[in-house]
Amino acid sequence: MKIIKIDKKDWAGGLKKSENSYRLMGPVKGGNRLTSEFRVLEKGQVPDLSLSDALLSPKSIVFPQSESMFKYTTDENSDDVNILKRPEKEYPLTAVVGIRPYDAAAFLILKKNFDTKEYRDPYWMDAYESCVFVGLAVNEPSSTDFSASVNSGPFAEAGLDVLLADDGDVFLAKTLTDKGAAWLKAAGWENEADLAHASKRIEEMKAAAEKKIASTISFENIPNKSIMELYNADFWNDAAFSCINCGTCAYLCPTCWCFDIQDENHGKSGSRNKLWDSCMFPLFTLHGSGHNPRDTKTMRVRQRFMHKLKYYPDKYEDGPMCVGCGRCVRFCPVNIDIRKICEQMNSYKAC
Amino acid sequence: MTGYIDKIKEIAKRILADGDVDMVIGFRKGTLPMSNEPCFITTPDQVESLVWDGACGINLANYLVGHGDKKIGVIAKGCDCRNIVNHIVENKIKRDQLFIIGVPCKGMIDKRKVNDIGEGEVTDAFETDQMVTIKGASFQETREKADLLQENCVLCVHRNPVIYDELAGDEVEEQTGVDRWEDIEKLDALKPAEKSAFFDDLFSTCIRCYACRNACPLCYCPQCFVDESAPQWVGKTENPADVKTFHILRAYHCAGRCTDCGACQRACPVGINMRFLTRKLEKDCFDLFGWEAGLTMEKRPALDAFAPEDPDDFIK
Numbered sequence: 001m002k003i004i005k006i007d008k009k010d011w012a013g014g015l016k017k018s019e020n021s022y023r024l025m026g027p028v029k030g031g032n033r034l035t036s037e038f039r040v041l042e043k044g045q046v047p048d049l050s051l052s053d054a055l056l057s058p059k060s061i062v063f064p065q066s067e068s069m070f071k072y073t074t075d076e077n078s079d080d081v082n083i084l085k086r087p088e089k090e091y092p093l094t095a096v097v098g099i100r101p102y103d104a105a106a107f108l109i110l111k112k113n114f115d116t117k118e119y120r121d122p123y124w125m126d127a128y129e130s131c132v133f134v135g136l137a138v139n140e141p142s143s144t145d146f147s148a149s150v151n152s153g154p155f156a157e158a159g160l161d162v163l164l165a166d167d168g169d170v171f172l173a174k175t176l177t178d179k180g181a182a183w184l185k186a187a188g189w190e191n192e193a194d195l196a197h198a199s200k201r202i203e204e205m206k207a208a209a210e211k212k213i214a215s216t217i218s219f220e221n222i223p224n225k226s227i228m229e230l231y232n233a234d235f236w237n238d239a240a241f242s243c244i245n246c247g248t249c250a251y252l253c254p255t256c257w258c259f260d261i262q263d264e265n266h267g268k269s270g271s272r273n274k275l276w277d278s279c280m281f282p283l284f285t286l287h288g289s290g291h292n293p294r295d296t297k298t299m300r301v302r303q304r305f306m307h308k309l310k311y312y313p314d315k316y317e318d319g320p321m322c323v324g325c326g327r328c329v330r331f332c333p334v335n336i337d338i339r340k341i342c343e344q345m346n347s348y349k350a351c
Numbered sequence: 352m353t354g355y356i357d358k359i360k361e362i363a364k365r366i367l368a369d370g371d372v373d374m375v376i377g378f379r380k381g382t383l384p385m386s387n388e389p390c391f392i393t394t395p396d397q398v399e400s401l402v403w404d405g406a407c408g409i410n411l412a413n414y415l416v417g418h419g420d421k422k423i424g425v426i427a428k429g430c431d432c433r434n435i436v437n438h439i440v441e442n443k444i445k446r447d448q449l450f451i452i453g454v455p456c457k458g459m460i461d462k463r464k465v466n467d468i469g470e471g472e473v474t475d476a477f478e479t480d481q482m483v484t485i486k487g488a489s490f491q492e493t494r495e496k497a498d499l500l501q502e503n504c505v506l507c508v509h510r511n512p513v514i515y516d517e518l519a520g521d522e523v524e525e526q527t528g529v530d531r532w533e534d535i536e537k538l539d540a541l542k543p544a545e546k547s548a549f550f551d552d553l554f555s556t557c558i559r560c561y562a563c564r565n566a567c568p569l570c571y572c573p574q575c576f577v578d579e580s581a582p583q584w585v586g587k588t589e590n591p592a593d594v595k596t597f598h599i600l601r602a603y604h605c606a607g608r609c610t611d612c613g614a615c616q617r618a619c620p621v622g623i624n625m626r627f628l629t630r631k632l633e634k635d636c637f638d639l640f641g642w643e644a645g646l647t648m649e650k651r652p653a654l655d656a657f658a659p660e661d662p663d664d665f666i667k
Contacts, residue, residue, distance in 0.1 A: 030556045034463075034622035055621065056558070065558065066588035140488075143474050144383070242389040244413065246562035248620045262587045275587050278560075283578045333562050333618035334409060335381040335388040 003198040004184050005191045006164075006171040012046050014187035018095060019043060021186050022132070025061060026097040027051035038096065049166075052098045052136050057254035057327060061096060062107060062127040063114075063276075065251075069123065069261070070272040084272065086122070091130040095183050098136045102145075102323040104159035105152040106254030107133070109323070112316055113257045123274065132183045135160040137202075139209050144326030146215040146339060152323045154209035155202065165202050172198050217342045219320055222309055225348065230310055231302065234351075235344050240301035242334040243280070249304070249328035249336075250278035255321050258284070279303045305341050354480070355454055355519040356403040359426055362452050362517050366424050368395045372450050375424035376414050377401045384476040384485070385462045389414055401426075403519075405478050408459035408501060410434055410614045412568040416443050423449055426519070428456035430503075430612035432512040433645025434568040437608055440648055443571060446514075453515025455523040458496070458504030459613075463622060465499055468492050503613030503626065506531050513646055532634050538627060550595060556621045557594045559587075563625055566618035569605045576600060602628035607636045607653035610645045 006014065015024060023040060026047020030037050036051040038058040070084035107128065114124035138145065138154035147153055157163055161180030165172040172193060175181040184190075222230070250256040260277035264270055277284055280301075285294040294300055312321035322338065329337050363375045378387040379400045387406045391414075392398060403426070411425055412434035427435060432453060438444045460483065466473055469490040477484045484493040506529055511522045541549065561577075564570045577585045577597050585600075586593040602609075602625070609629045616626050636642040639662050642653035650656070 030621065035556050140471075142472055238390070241391055241414070242409075244562065244565035244618070246565040246618065247558075247560035248562050248618075251558050251560045252620060260587070262583075264586050264588070273588060281561075281578075330383070331620040333566055333620070335383060335386040337382040340382060 001195075002175045002181070003193045003195055003202070004173040004175065004189050005193040005198070006173055006189045007191075008169055008171065010189065011171070014189050015046060015097070016044055018183060018187040021093065022095045022183060023092045024095050024097055025058075027054045030056070038099070040094075047098045049098045049136055052100050053138075053142060053325075055252070055327070055331070057106070057252060057325065058096060058099050058103050059106065059110070059254045059256075061094075061131065062124055063110065063257070063259075066273050066275045067123055068271040069274050071269065072272070073269040075268040087271075091126045093132070094130050095132045095134055097134045098164075099133055099160075100138060100325070101135050101154065101156040101158075101160065101163070102138075102147040102152040102325045103254050104133045104135050105147075105156060105323045106159075106325075108159045109151070109255045109318075109321055110257050112318075132161045132179045133159060134162045134164060134180070134183065137163055137165045137205070137209070139166055139205065141209060141213050141215075142326060142330075143214050144329045145213065145324060146217050146326065147324035148210055148213045149216045149218070150322050150324045151319050154213070155206035165205050167201060167205065172202055174202065215324075215326070215339065217320075217324070217339050218346050219309060219313075219342055221346045222342075223313060225310075225345075227306075227310060227314070229350050230306065230345055230348060232350070233345070233348050235348070236298050236302045239305075239336070239341055239344065240298040243297050243301050243336055244334060245280045245282065245297050245300060246333065247276075247278035247280055248331050248333060250280060251276060252327040252331055254323060254325060254327075255308075260284075279307070301336070305338065305345065308338070309342055309345055356401065358519040359403055359452055359454070360398045360401055362519065363392070363401060363424060363426075364395045364398045366450050367393070367398070371422065372424040373421040374418070375401075375426070375452075376411055377426040378403065378407045378409075378411075381406065384473050385460055385465055403454065405458070405460035405483070405496060406462075408504075408613065408617055409566070410568050410612045412438060413566065413614070415449070416571060420448070424452060425449060426452045426454060427512060427515070428454045428459075429507065429510045429512055430456075430610050432514055433509060433610040434612060436514060436645040436648055437569065437610070437652070440651065441608075446648070449516075451512065451515045451517075453512030453518045455512065455518065455520055456504075456507075456510045457523055458500035458507065458510075460496065460499050461501040461504075461617075468494065501613050501617065502624075503611045503616070505529075506611070509610075509643075509646070514648070532630075535627070535631050535634050538631065550627075551591060553623060553625075553627065554591070554594050554598055557589070557598070557623060558621060559589065559594065559597070560620060562618040562620060563598075563615035563623075564601055566614040567601075567605070568612070568614070569608050570601065572604075598625055598628060602632060605629055606632040607640075607642060607655065608644050609633055 025038050025040050028039050028048055036054040037056040068087050071087050072084050114121040141154055157176050161177040163174040258277045260275045263272050286292045308321040366372045374391045374393050376391050379390040380402050381387045385406045410431050412431050439446050469487045471487045473485045473487050475486040482493050483496050585596050616624050636653045640653040
């Protein structure tokens, strides 16, 4: 492990230099200027690091909202008639600059779904493996950032290749992997800081940031409760009442991984698409027969929180399927708050 | 406006205790500044959890359907009441199922406007009748509430409940001299290509979460056309034509019914003002038929009925 000192005066120049061998992605303002998101940067464009807590999570870098899995043709005159073919797509080496530690941690959760012993999702994995994640530590956690309680934290390193700590006029860049070191080298930043001194400084900043975390959740009792006890708990109708069953929580969530598959046909050719889906939508579980096993909103809301806080931890022997970014808390149109529901689940005692 | 809550609690307590209703739908305190959460209570002792302030913008008419024959008390401001009228006219609910606690309204606070005031996050907010004070880590600011209202509230000319069983306070003075259509007239005056570019830009960030549709009391179709698969009317990707098809068709389904309660825009996580569409149709209904939705139970909505005096200039 090395810590490289990057003078902010050299920041834009180094990024530009790294563009010789990397594509850059970073946080920018969205199309209508009210949103922020991670996008491919234009040549010479500097990521706006004030937008690292982007409204839209960087999940879409690896898991786009819609993606063509196959193209097909039913034209008898074509050599490829009735054959599903993966579309040509390039996966250039990409440095994702300014991603938050919690969003990088989310990719490790997603990976458990897209890269298993039995299956390897090639679309997800090819995109994931082409990325170098250059994280920006959180100095000022938002009031809804509870990442320190779940899988992550303001200076967490999991899932990152480089961790940048913003220290006034300089970034202290902690190299965490060879991939990360290679990118720093490509940017021409080689000014190694005194390791003991810089490590101490990062530890101080980390402690200061953790002290500012205002939001926490507790889930330590949930693993000891049976699924049915929580499933049949008496608070779900009350908790779900306000839900309008939109997809905001799932679509802004960096760890929600569910997708739908739909064909789009134009004449004799078409595309089979992988599309974000949400367990809040009634259509999510609607059977071809017309039967819907999850046909009330209470059942759907319960599913969301049981999946994140009970089914996933039980199945993967991991913490919650959540990195505490707080997006669902801030943007739920009716103020359903996962922190409150987690507390209800954690303290629930069946009568 | 903050003073309504005592009367609201008194009425809610009484109608629950007397068995006039099985439940009361209102708001409870939310977990973030300027946020309240719709909730229901079923016993008189639960009334203490009810709140009323400028963060009650969500339209509670959206929560009335799906409770069978239950008698429901609902706390309703002007726009909520107009949507309740819609529901009654459209046979979604029966008038005698409802006990409407009407709240004369002075407008609801736009969280986005509040969040834009200070540098950094708003961590606390206090409200009086006229003023809103917000606090962040490094700032404290006090502003006139009138400057922080949702756009639809700024333009509102029906603040008082149109139907109710009991009012939570004296009626308020309706706003006069409001130019409701200034921005729509500007849009109307654009050339077709400019209009097209305007709407391309407006919907460019839509993530198709359907929060607008689901927050809307009018959007109660058992299955929305975008969710139908046989035939599939609309593609499911972020293709701009499909995104616009969703928004435009949804707006048309609301023509002559929309009360401009602002629920759609308020719910949108990416801040799209889709009210440009619904308000254009609202204006057309007003100009062509003299129609404003949800003001009377005696008439069918404009596009739901024919009258000999309806304009027919478009028939060539």
